[in-house]
Amino acid sequence: MSRIRVLVGTKKGAFVLTADGKRERWEVAGPHFGGWEIYHLKGSPANPDRIYASQTSGWFGQVVQRSDDGGVTWEAVGNDFPYDGVPGTHQWYDGSPHPWEFKRVWHLEPSRADPDTVYAGVEDAALFRSTDGGKSWRELSGLRGHGSGASWMPGAGGMGLHTILVDPARAERIWIAISAAGVFRSDDGGATWTPKNEGLRSEFMPDPTAEVGHCVHRIAHHPSRPEVLFMQKHWDVMRSDDAGDSWREVSGNLPTDFGFPIDVHAHEPETIYVVPITSDSLHYPPDGKLRVYRSRTGGGEWQELGRGLPERDCYVNVLRDAMAVDALDPCGVYFGTTGGQVYASPDGGDHWTAIVRDLPAVLSVEVQTLP
Numbered sequence: 001m002s003r004i005r006v007l008v009g010t011k012k013g014a015f016v017l018t019a020d021g022k023r024e025r026w027e028v029a030g031p032h033f034g035g036w037e038i039y040h041l042k043g044s045p046a047n048p049d050r051i052y053a054s055q056t057s058g059w060f061g062q063v064v065q066r067s068d069d070g071g072v073t074w075e076a077v078g079n080d081f082p083y084d085g086v087p088g089t090h091q092w093y094d095g096s097p098h099p100w101e102f103k104r105v106w107h108l109e110p111s112r113a114d115p116d117t118v119y120a121g122v123e124d125a126a127l128f129r130s131t132d133g134g135k136s137w138r139e140l141s142g143l144r145g146h147g148s149g150a151s152w153m154p155g156a157g158g159m160g161l162h163t164i165l166v167d168p169a170r171a172e173r174i175w176i177a178i179s180a181a182g183v184f185r186s187d188d189g190g191a192t193w194t195p196k197n198e199g200l201r202s203e204f205m206p207d208p209t210a211e212v213g214h215c216v217h218r219i220a221h222h223p224s225r226p227e228v229l230f231m232q233k234h235w236d237v238m239r240s241d242d243a244g245d246s247w248r249e250v251s252g253n254l255p256t257d258f259g260f261p262i263d264v265h266a267h268e269p270e271t272i273y274v275v276p277i278t279s280d281s282l283h284y285p286p287d288g289k290l291r292v293y294r295s296r297t298g299g300g301e302w303q304e305l306g307r308g309l310p311e312r313d314c315y316v317n318v319l320r321d322a323m324a325v326d327a328l329d330p331c332g333v334y335f336g337t338t339g340g341q342v343y344a345s346p347d348g349g350d351h352w353t354a355i356v357r358d359l360p361a362v363l364s365v366e367v368q369t370l371p
Contacts (some may be wrong), residue, residue: 007071107321153182229243284317326367
């Protein structure tokens with residue numbers, strides 16, 4: 001029977017939750033790196049024992065950690081990140097039109113095919129790649145060299161490159177998303193980049209339909225249809241059917257179209273999930289009721305999912321990297337909250353249970369489906 005490993009990054013450490021395929025009883029290991037912010041953990045699809053973690057601190061800087069035994073033990077790798085081999089300091093990028101500070105790694109995206117290849121999206125927004133398991137890193141500088149970098153602005157949480165999608169059928173095609181700049185795509189392995197924001201509208205910008213400057217919160221796709229992208233934006237849920245060349249709104253009957261995460265069902269490419277929150281200034285669920293919304297039609301028509309979730313007086317948030325799905329059948333859906341709860345649904349969202357409570361604020365949730 002398959003097993004499930006849920007990787008949880010929090011404000012004060014990392015936690016590894018494991019269960020068998022029934023997903024009824026959970027074991028909790030951690031905190032690893034107690035007291036450190038763990039912005040993101042993600043396992044390698046090419047090696048189920050390998051996990052990468054972003055460990056960061058305002059005092060001691062950024063460390064990339066790697067485990068090769070499923071999170072039991074860890075090794076600090078990549079202390080040369082990004083340039084001069086001095087761990088625990090903030091670095092300044094070279095040759096940029098204005099100063100770019102290296103603050104933290106927001107997102108780690110391991111290759112599906114090679115356990116030693118992993119991408120990192122950082123703040124200030126830039127993209128790095130390692131081909132030796134995180135020991136050394138090289139910036140894919142064509143992104144910042146695109147020419148629009150001087151006009152990128154930080155969102156409320158910083159100017160982070162927070163989403164990296166690699167086409168499983170064409171490894172040279174990569175999408176990234178930056179808050180607040182928008183979506184960019186490379187068709188040549190990261191050498192050159194093109195903004196992919198046609199159809200987006202952001203009223204807070206001087207030109208609401210500008211080529212760059214949009215505050216995209218998260219993008220997602222299904223591996224079987226990588227050209228179909230879904231987006232949770234700063235207001236609006238969007239969809240692209242042409243690999244990001246154009247976008248259209250699919251917010252439909254959502255109670256509010258503001259939120260952070262978006263994800264796609266493991267076996268149903270037209271089934272997507274979002275967690276609406278009240279507004280850009282009120283980061284908690286509408287009416288204090290925590291709800292996930294599911295669309296089985298790729299957007300437009302949405303169903304409220306709340307069985308097992310708090311009915312009242314709930315004022316937590318769910319951050320952009322804090323939702324994930326497993327590959328079992330039926331598909332499991334997981335999300336973590338800033339209140340320290342991790343919820344799981346073993347039936348695609350119909351029923352929810354808190355599999356752990358009272359953790360530090362959850363920053364990220366990822367899932368590994370193990371043999």
